[in-house]
Amino acid sequence: MSTTTTLPAWQLSDQDLTTRLLTTQRQQNTAYAAQLETIREVESRGAIPEGYSSTAAYLATILHVTPREARARLAQATGSLPLTWKALTEGEITAQHAAVIAEFLADAPRWLTPEDYTVAEDTLVTLAAQANPGTVRRAATRLKIYWDNDPAEMPGSSPAPGLDPDASSGTDAGSDAASARPWREFRWHWTRTGRFRFTGNVDQETGTLIEQLLVPLAAPDPATTPDTPDPRTPAERHGDAIAAIVDLAARAPDLPSKAGERAVATVTVDLETLQSTAKAVFTDDESVLPASHLRRILCDARVYPAVLGTEGQVLDLGRSARTATNAQRRALAIRDRGCTFPGCDRSPKWTTPHHIVHWANGGATDLDNLASCCERHHRLLHHSGWQILLRDGVVYWIPPSLLDPEQKPLRNTAHNPPPTPLGHSRWQAATPRPAAAPHPSAAAS
Template identity: 85%
Template sequence: MSTTTTLPAWQLSDRDLTSRLLTTQRQQNVAYAAQLETIRELEARGALPEGYTSTSAYLATILHVTLREARARIAQATGTLPLTWKALSAGEITAQHAAVIAEFLADAPRWLTPEDYTVAEDTLVTLAAQANPSVVRRAATRLKIYWDNDPADVPGSPDLDHGLDPDSVPDAGSDSDSGSRREEAARPWREFRWQWTQAGRFRFSGNVDHETGTLIEQLLVPLAAPDPATTPDTPDPRTPSERHGDALAAIVDLAARTPDLPAKAGERAVATVTVDLETLRSTAKTVVAEDESVLSAAGLRRILCDAKVYPAVLGTEGQVLDLGRSARTATNAQRRALAIRDRGCTFPGCDRSPKWTTPHHIVHWAHGGPTDLNNLASCCERHHRLLHHSGWKIVLRDQAVHWIPPSILDPEQKPLRNTAHNPPPAPLGHSPRQAARPRPAPAPPPSAAAS
């Protein structure tokens, strides 16, 4: 037995403390997999002591957990989750990860093929190995939204196929668009309520449609950024809500006296949407914007009527081939290229979208690193700071950013690629006319002891 595992924590070095944390977490994950294996066998045998009417009631009593938690563990133990079982038994994901994945897949549409089901599980398990359960849950929610769209709206659906005509509207009897949808497109629902208080303050509230909300957000974000600190000990004293209030005041002031718009990273508000021509031609398909919202192709075309559109030349593997030129700091074109290539912060497990990131020189400018796409990576503020003040390093391999952890976290220092921004896997058989296909039979989980 290692001395590290027997010594009291106060006798360990800083490095050994981290090593014990990682080891004990892995052991805890493996132990949970062993417990689920036991629950599965208990449920299969029906081996309940006299006086208990259900396995869940028995587990809640002897494990001192709630009945809801007991039922959740039974669902995890008896579900069809071979990839989750494998990762959990190897100690690579936690009990919370397993719970999120099991809950999501239990509600998966019945029309999914076994291949769809496996791809979805693999997507979430891969992300779980590098991200916390909250990020995995958001990815699962994103996938659910993608699945829950009307079958005619899912890429690959064999339904309607309209030409690229912004004025084309389906017939009144078409199932793909109702009268209420056409009315919403012509006159979106927006509300704004305001009043003057006795103290002379202007109070307001309301809500707007998605397209207007996206524009407002794009205007607020750059103007609400914290002011640079004059010294390390004097950060911006304003709260986030105060900064957004000041940003709104600036927008109103600009609108009152000039047609100029606020700048975001040096240019007017820009939203990046990656879409192929085939999808843009069809009103029956959907696209995912950089904020992970799902838009119809028709809705996207409405946005593009008033937007600045930048075409990008993409290679067969999706890498940006021609967009942007080198400079001391990243140009606007390079920022758009990074948004397309990186899709957001590149740190493993981070799901911050492009608007929350800044370009980072992989080889620092002061050390001779050029400002071109092959030497830039998108990082959010938190992970940009981590990169400068820890042992993490960045490399670019096959047009994908990989992070190399410090040896204290991984002695082998295996490069990690972020999968939090990967698009939802396209279902193979999304059509209401297809009969539901049977799910694969639950496979016995791998023995946790073998890990």
């Protein structure tokens, strides 16, 4: 038995702590699969002691779970989920993933062929192996919309709470003026420690829009294990969400210009310093910027190379190096469909083009050297051991050895389109899907 499983956690190294987290999560996954197999056998035998009205009632009592959870586990154990069962048995997905997939496929249209059903399950299981259950649920929702083909049933069509779309904006002059010029305030200042502090308030319509942006962007990161939730506080998560919104706005094509062009920061740094491990550089407003942050910012910035003489005079100020063009951004949106980090479902509008080979190291602003990253994973790429590569037009992320000693390249499947039905259309007769899968032991073989 390895030391990572026998020693107390406080005696483990940082790397061994991560190894134990990953190992124990896989153990939880396989243990849950073993429990489902047992539940299926109990149900098939009818091995319920006298005094219990059903298998679900028996499970709720002896496992100390709610009746709803007992029914859910029974459904997972007896349903037609061979691919889900296999992934769970191998420890690749969690109990929450299995619950989301089982709940969704239980409500799948009856006109689906068995092949359609299998393709849909495979799509969700593949995504579950790299994404959190919330992302899998959103993918399942998109698949359901695709199946239903009914825009009226798409989520998000209802008005925001507190807003009546049919309500009048008021008839008096005061309300008309308020509608034409709503009351909004924003105050800000720089602190001595270089922080940007702000306060303010906005009208209800703008506040609702901000809330709708913040809620999905400030969602907690998926937990590595049930006992390791996102360490960020709600305020910190909302701060990261604001940073993502500002990052998107800064890249808007119609952003007002300053001195004839969009936001510009002039940084004086020689190429050797930028390529090296320098800790800090100075901007034109005399503030200090970590060199690692500068390298990340320059991935999508307008760069002005300046040649300086020995006395510091400017000998030549070159033209700004071209960043990704609008045509390239559109091509990336088609190719990558959004952030390329495994399991991330941020759409193209929330991403920036990242140079796979940094421009300072000779990387060109070409499609075969660009990859789409959202603000959060762009930062992760620059400040962690993750790396990326492009192979046959597909972006792969290579995890640090701490997370995967083999460093297997991972491909994001969160943006994959819903699988096209393989059989007849929904309006024609179709072979009904199987009511139950083979016994779990056979499905896992």
